[in-house]
Amino acid sequence: MDIAEVLTLADQLIFAKTGKHLDYVQDAILRGTLEDATYTQIAQEVYSSPSHVRNVGSDLWKTLSKGLKKNITKNNFRAVLEKGIVYNYQSAIVENIRGESITVNNKVNVCPEKVRSPKTPQNPEPTAKQPRIDLGDAPEISTFFDRKSELTTLENWILSRTRLITILGLSGIGKTALTLQLIPQIQHEFDCIIWRSLHNAPPLQILQTDIIQSCRGGAPVPALSVPEEGATTGGLPQKERATTGGLPLQYLRSHRCLIILDDVQTIFSSQQLAGNYQPGYENYGTFFKQIVESCHNSCLILISWEKPREIAALENQQKNCQTLQLNGLGEATREIFIEKGLLQSEKWSELIDLYQGNPLWLNTVAAAIQDLFSGKVSEFLSYDSLVLGDLEYLLNKHFQRLSDSEKQVMSWLANQNKPVEISKKPALLELSPSEFLKAVESLRRRLLIEKVQKGDRTLFAVQRAIAEYLNS
Template sequence: MRNLKEILNLADEIVFTQTGQHLDDLQAAILQGTLERKGYKEIAKDFGYSDSSVRNTGAELWRILSEELGEEINKSNFLSTMERLQNSNVFAHNVTAHNVTDSFNICGSAKYSPEIPNFSQFTNQETSNSEPSQTPHQDLSEMPELGAFYNRTSELETLKTWILEQRCHLMTITGISGIGKTTLAVQLVHQIKDEFEYVLWYSLAPSPTFAEFQKQLIQFFSESETVDLSRNNRQTLSLIKYLQKYRCLVVLDDVHHLFSSGELAGKYQPGYEEYRLFFKQVEQLSHQSCLLLIGWEPAVVLPKVSPQKTAIFALQLTGLDMTATEAILRDYGLSEMEKYSALIPHYQGNPLWLQSVALQIQELGESVTDLLPDDTILLPEDLKEVLALQFNRLSTIEKQLLFLLVKESTPVNLAKLLENSPIPALDLRNALQSLLRRGLIEKIDNLYMVYPVLRQYITQKPGFSQKPGF
């Protein structure tokens, strides 16, 4: 095995032979990062360069190496190619006559050092003259850190079965804010990422246009793809073609940012309809990849057939069980569960809601619960802000329907809603369906009800009245 300095010496000699110039700081940083299995974003962050400069310099560097060696060189096969050249003594006589300086002056906190340990830290693969290594390409820089994971084992196993065994094309995880969608997805990615050639976590929170979204994903796929790098034969595939060519896992978080506020669930913003067409492509065309969509509301309409007959799978998360709920409270130092036996059910097993309330109890002192009636629902300000984000997205009809449901003292069926509501029957049915898709109401035995926390939030809003009508 060779160490990092020897690999960079060899690469420097190849570049010098082709260009008459030695590796500069940025080129050396890209090669070092490549050997450490880092993506361009991580290299840029580690060494203090912009993403664009790293990508552009990287593309030019692979072109130089490819032209000099007469074969295609890229991020995925650079390591195996250098090992093969060293073992076959190609360029060996030149390297002994010329060596690069002992240290590249790489900008940023991390710098190249000739004392880096043996090259084996970068790979466990044996050196061979076979095809380039198929190391997965992963960009998880936008994926949140894996936090506490509270008893979502069954949901996790279901998702793994859908993706790895049933090979679903398109999967959605939906649910009200704070229910644990992203946490579950992060755990899932950690467990299955090595099953894919390409893995990408991408947040839609900035609401990128489809053209911007497609451009960034194609850049991710194409930067390390083996293609003809000669100047006249470069080509870029369409986004769906990459999903067909490779086994890819693409996670799109915060999908609800594609939808219009003030409309029923899942209505795309003007100018964003191309996303729907792309999701339809992912669903219907033949490919080996999986697109995972995470958000407050579903981005696709599920066909009314069994999962075995469709490429779309959906999971709407509900609350945690009592064991997991108690574990959250214990994590916040609230160990006497008997004090909270009446309080806990109000929060429907929502991790974020429970954490907010637990923190308030912890800061005020556990004795605060002794002064509260059993039916009290604590509503800290940070929790109210979370609820406001979802409530303010609702259409006028959905808000009217929520007000109507809140005024009912018990769960109510559709017939009674139609009888008591001034909302036209067709609009009421559509609003009811939309609220269910958003996870803001619960349906049990054809009876509909508002979650206690949301009920408390609505009754505190200015202008709310218990009187009939709106």
């Protein structure tokens, strides 16, 4: 049984019915089914949840069933193949995108360009490009909420050849889940897709070597040669070029690659203003700048709690550099409360507002409500102050990174009853006007304060959960 031929046939049929090629999850389901793997085992291979893989599989079998006019399921797919039904299913006439159909040599021709005369040579449908996908550092995501508009925005940026995309958001907001959901939609645009986490703050050269080795399918990476001091290449000293991106850029030019870097905030210094690199990590900034300004067709996605300092200036080149700020979800997060078995659904909207629709925050709070109040939301809400519980640990990771000036500004904002203007520095803060404004700007980059527009007035505030944490 030729798995490659099965996948090619399935890809052509899916394309004929949907206008889209097999994505990497569908590919893994077909391969896994042929190897008698369970949905749970397949989910582990693609770093997804069993429920998501099961849902994708259900849609896949329905599409194959319609195309072959035969009931196809995960349980009978191998049997169908062994009977030769996929290859020699003479009575099945598969419709192409325009509703035309044809069978050739007793085989199903699922995606003919048009019905041709038997004398006309047939050009076979090109095999779908199967990118090399390395999601070695990607976490498993059990739940994904509706982010259709954000997915469309990211897909459009990638199709328009944006070179660097930054996805910003507080912890738990869904940045990683969104990016994992994006991969199946755009994978056929790339030769290889690589996911790496910067959680352990790898030096740039080690990261680049790892990425290139993955691009080369595990082959050893050629050594970087550094000419004599003072030699230049491409406007940069060769020594700097060798340590910031000379060799990786060669691969980004010769291959269309998607590189995803998660946890980018870990290469920035704590207790300093946002976006300041740790000592020895400044070359990351040069690398990001090169990605935007150099000529290539690849794309780098950064996932971070805070924006790198270079990005603000690079965003002026809108075609090459874009930023997506991910905010909280609305009513879609009710799924969390259903899963946790919370009661009194009429109170759920209040919970969503209090915790700004952050999926992780709401999941944490819902678990506490179930444990402490047997799922009764009204009893939880009866407390005068906002209950944080385990959420304090999550917020503490953000506040450990703040500078002294940022802490002063956050404390001041947390004690305001409503959004306030910053046209004048508060007298009680022991900061110069310049230090005050820099702190506000830095907190905005960290997404810890919100800007509220009221008419021609620009006001600032902190979310209630964050204010409660600061005042606790």
